[in-house]
Amino acid sequence: MLHAGRVLRFDEVRGYGFIVPHEGDEDVFMHANDLLDEKYQYKAGSEVEYELEMGDKGPKASRIRLLGAPASSGGTRESTPPDPHGDYSDVLSPAELRGELTEALLQADGSLTGDQIKRVRSSVIELARSHGWLES
Structure with a gap:
């Protein structure tokens, strides 16, 4: 079954990154060996x-392909609808915020435990919801 999401980050040099699924599930690991495009x-x-x-x-993730990009094999692709918030949006989905918070917390302090990260994320997401900073 195919799933859709948005690339949270991808390190071209190291060859890996993460996808935030549109379904709001856990972030998905992606590796350069599984990419169908350059x-x-x-x-x-x-x-x-x-x-x-x-x-x-x-x-x-496996068999990862870009949506809305030119096909590498000569076929055509459907384009995705434009982001209603534009490229510089301050409004994130809860899953996007969760992913970005995880990355920020790990970079800030690599000694945080998983439970500590979950508690901080939960508090920040509730704060963001209360201010309307998240997509519905």
Whole structure:
């Protein structure tokens, strides 16, 4: 079954990154070996479609292709609707905020436990909801 999401981040040099599923589930690991398009085309915010597998460390995407980009094999692709918030949106989905918070917390303090990260994320997401900073 195909799933859709948005690239949270992708490190072209290291060859891996994460996808935030549109379904709001846990972030999905992505690896350059599973990309159907050229890896330089995968940027944060890119809409993608992928098959979901369970890897050794959690959900993993395979057969990842960009949506709305020119096809690498000569076929055509449907384009995705434009983002109503534009490229510089301050409004995120709860899943996008959760993913970005996780990255920020891990970069700020790599010694945080999973439970600590979950508690901080939950508090910040509730704060963002109370101010209307998240998409409905």
